[in-house]
Amino acid sequence: MSKKRILTTSMGDQTLRLLTLLMAVSVLVLMAWMGWQMFDAARLSIQKFGLSFITNRVWDPVKEQFGALPFIYGTLVTSLLALLLAAPIGLGVAIFLNEMAESKFRAVVGFLVEMLAAIPSVVYGLWGIFVLAPWLRETVEPGLAKWLGFIPLFQGTPVGFGMLAGGLILAVMILPTIAAISREVMAAVPNMQREAALALGATKWEMIRVAVLPYAKSGIMGGIMLGLGRALGETMAVTMVIGNRPDILPSLFAPAYSMAAVIANEFTEATYDLYLSALVEIGLILFGITLVLNFFARLLVWSVARGPKGGNVV
């Protein structure tokens, strides 16, 4: 009797193991399969243009000229801009909510910040069209041009719709991700660590700098990378404000285009195979960029999280 029982338990565990293994493997298979399918669909374009697809800056479907550089540029610049704006603010929000705010206030503001993540991106896009872009055109861009106009980034006609608008709207969209994750990892820092710093005569800021941030840094970086992932792939809101012009101009005011936006906008208009194939190749590149960035992000997180254990030089 008892023997049978032990057998059933282990059978159950074995089944569980197999089942979960299957689930885990299915994710990998799905990813590889997607990559392969995209590669297959992009084959026509890859064979025709080769590496020049990435370096060519002309995108002219009428003349069958396809270069992805403007889209890569637009995606990277807007995402980077979003990250530069959202990372410090998100971190600041997290620090304030976790270390400074009264608990009632913390709950309310924390909830509101996280609500930002629940707003559909098309709504962000509408807000971008009717509020953000006009505001940039009439107030922000002329101001930037006046004070910082000696930098090429802030030269040119204020259009409103362009990379600055794209970057800003992405910043608002990834802010809650960065803030929420940073807040969570900071909340997980043991109070003992804070008290250790305070007992040495640390001010609040010194306590945050010495005890909280180093302890939470790998989690914070994880949150920032998650934000970056969202920014790279965001389609709707960006396409509504970026201006959708496949061009590489130094000014942030100038209209541009992003990879996700061009796929969404031109997919239905792709009237011949090479056109379609070129769009799929852009998707493949976006896929690749996301993977590579995530890989380096992991590497970065791993290297900072390791700390001085193995006898690193101070």
Add this chain to the structure above:
Amino acid sequence: MGQTLSVRQLEAWYGSNKTLKGINMEVASNHVTAIIGPSGCGKSTFVRCINRMHETMPGTKVKGEIVLDGESIYDQDPVALRKMVGMVFQKPNPFPSMSIYENVVAGVRLNGMRNKQNLQGIAEKSLRMAALWDEVKDRLNYSGMSLSGGQQQRLCIARALAVEPSVLLMDEPASALDPIATTHIEELVRQLKEDYTILIVTHNMQQAARIADSTAFFLNGELVEHGATSEIFTNPNDKRTEDYITGRFG
């Protein structure tokens, strides 16, 4: 040099829960004073009031007076006060992202000391005082977390000493350690009293008897009795002290 402390009519709350009910106590300089009592008697709260750590928790309140070397601690910036009143906690809490060396000088660096030679000197001196130097001198760049529990606690003591406080508060510093590590810490405490005024919270009465010059017995937020350790353990004035040290409750 250590400094004297006098506590007058000290009351402390956690929310609506009053954990200290009017403590009056004199703490002699360059003495080891042990605070004993059952769990929840307020002994931890008491030492946490002395470096104003108690107030850092939300919902807490303090009343009364603590005078350190003639000056009320409530007339001082808590940040400045904590540089004079060091603290060692129940569980070792080195900073995990820092090396052994960085841990020791963390507090000194906060005070603005940047000179590398001075920092190294302070690190060595503090680690020697904490009786840890010989064990770690060849691996100062290793993480503080690579040490054993007892070594980590001595590292935390070194970190507290590096700031050169005059009073050292120890909140059950050996309760998470094995007997050998505990012996190390106790020996250390006996040596440190030459330079510091030491208050040590302990639930271990043998420990108090071994290391303390004077002992204070707390019960339900009140100071029942405070006197020379030998007196408290052999000839207590109060019946409750006698009941506690003979193991009738607690």
